[in-house]
Amino acid sequence: MLFDKPMPYWNDHHQRLQQEIRTFVEHVATPIWHSRLPHDERFPWAARVAAAKVGLTGIDLSPAYGGRNADFVSQGIAFEECGRLDIDARELIGSGHGAIIARHGSPDLKEHWLPRIIRGEALIGVGITEEEAGSDIRSMKTMISSNGNCYAVHGKKSYISRINEAAAFIIFGKTHPDDTHLSAILVDTQNNPAIERTEIPTMGVRGWSYGSITIHDDCVPKENMLGVIDEGFSIFEEHFSNWRIFMALLCLGAAAASMHEVIAYSQTRYSFNSPIAKFQSIMFAIAESMSAIYTARLLCYQSLWLKDNGYDNATEAAMSKLVAVKIAFDAVNGALQIMGARGYTNQYFFEKRLRDIRGFMIADGTNEIMKSIISKDIFGKDMYNTMIGRGRKYE
Numbered sequence: 001m002l003f004d005k006p007m008p009y010w011n012d013h014h015q016r017l018q019q020e021i022r023t024f025v026e027h028v029a030t031p032i033w034h035s036r037l038p039h040d041e042r043f044p045w046a047a048r049v050a051a052a053k054v055g056l057t058g059i060d061l062s063p064a065y066g067g068r069n070a071d072f073v074s075q076g077i078a079f080e081e082c083g084r085l086d087i088d089a090r091e092l093i094g095s096g097h098g099a100i101i102a103r104h105g106s107p108d109l110k111e112h113w114l115p116r117i118i119r120g121e122a123l124i125g126v127g128i129t130e131e132e133a134g135s136d137i138r139s140m141k142t143m144i145s146s147n148g149n150c151y152a153v154h155g156k157k158s159y160i161s162r163i164n165e166a167a168a169f170i171i172f173g174k175t176h177p178d179d180t181h182l183s184a185i186l187v188d189t190q191n192n193p194a195i196e197r198t199e200i201p202t203m204g205v206r207g208w209s210y211g212s213i214t215i216h217d218d219c220v221p222k223e224n225m226l227g228v229i230d231e232g233f234s235i236f237e238e239h240f241s242n243w244r245i246f247m248a249l250l251c252l253g254a255a256a257a258s259m260h261e262v263i264a265y266s267q268t269r270y271s272f273n274s275p276i277a278k279f280q281s282i283m284f285a286i287a288e289s290m291s292a293i294y295t296a297r298l299l300c301y302q303s304l305w306l307k308d309n310g311y312d313n314a315t316e317a318a319m320s321k322l323v324a325v326k327i328a329f330d331a332v333n334g335a336l337q338i339m340g341a342r343g344y345t346n347q348y349f350f351e352k353r354l355r356d357i358r359g360f361m362i363a364d365g366t367n368e369i370m371k372s373i374i375s376k377d378i379f380g381k382d383m384y385n386t387m388i389g390r391g392r393k394y395e
């Protein structure tokens, strides 16, 4: 396949890792996926346990905890390969948002959580969004107030993923109500009477529960503070820059799988006594999608390569998510069209991929916020803030 050719950003190790993960996904994860009941879209936890057994759940973590210290390009490869199986397979490999604990947690916190993540026993969620604070995250109301030996955490996080599955949440909040600084703290949400969950059904990404969690004055140990107090925004920016590229590659993996399936189908489906692939409109639609996916992959791996080589990649990460998710959505939509009526049914993956990919035009920063990040880099922060009429508090 076109996408299996060597990439300038990959070395032999990356090539071998791709093969290892592809083999695992095809021979181990896929049968587990298909063993679910029909129409059950929930993530099969047994697949993550199987990934743990072959050392894939902690690829991004330190060998001190049983991880492999994989670079960002390697992690991108993992997400792309998982996307070929299912967008909901994004928690199959690696530590996910647990990477924030690895980077910013105290030694005790790491000791407690990282081995559990690597063994496939625990998963970490992130709580940023609130009912009245989405894109404008600095206007959030959740409070993290010092109270003797602990921090009292109080607030409600809405429209967030993994509300039932995550064993703990990285909660972003403020130490002073009028401040724009944020802090990030790890809240253990398992069997915690201070936590109230409300599920909300979604259009896609149904592999993971979604909704709100309310934290009623939970007394969280001081050592659960991640990084420096009031400097949580830099944790958010650093983590989500990379995460956005991972989600872009996840969607491109789903798009590549769709192309693979539709290329085969178009050569065996006959219409007017001819395989439909012989119609130029079909052939060209596939050629255009393949070209777009190829281009977007290069941008994503370039962005990860920049990070691996010590460059800031926040703008390239925003470009990657903005461009790649749209390309993936259009490619899957085009593939569904070529599949005809079959593509519209839930007997094939096209409709699910479309529902799932759509979510990433909103999740982890909307398309418009990605354009804002890119514009800031082009025009400078001052001019950007003046253009959108933003006051000094954000400078």
Ligand SMILES: Cc1cc2nc3c(=O)[nH]c(=O)nc-3n(C[C@H](O)[C@H](O)[C@H](O)COP(=O)(O)OP(=O)(O)OC[C@H]3O[C@@H](n4cnc5c(N)ncnc54)[C@H](O)[C@@H]3O)c2cc1C
Pocket (backbone or CB within 6 Å): 125, 126, 127, 128, 129, 133, 134, 135, 136, 157, 158, 159, 160, 161, 162, 205, 359, 360, 362, 363, 364, 365, 366, 367, 368, 369, 372, 388
């Ligand atoms: C599938 C999915 C999973 C999610 N998972 C999580 C999670 O695990 N944790 C979590 O904390 N959150 C999660 N979210 C929430 C997500 O991060 C927010 O939805 C997102 O940040 C946007 O916030 P909002 O929905 O409140 O939209 P708003 O911020 O209210 O924006 C509404 C519209 O206005 C536009 N807009 C806003 N500000 C500007 C601006 N300055 N310039 C131009 N346009 C603007 C937006 O782009 C959007 O189109 C998830 C969302 C989805 C869809």
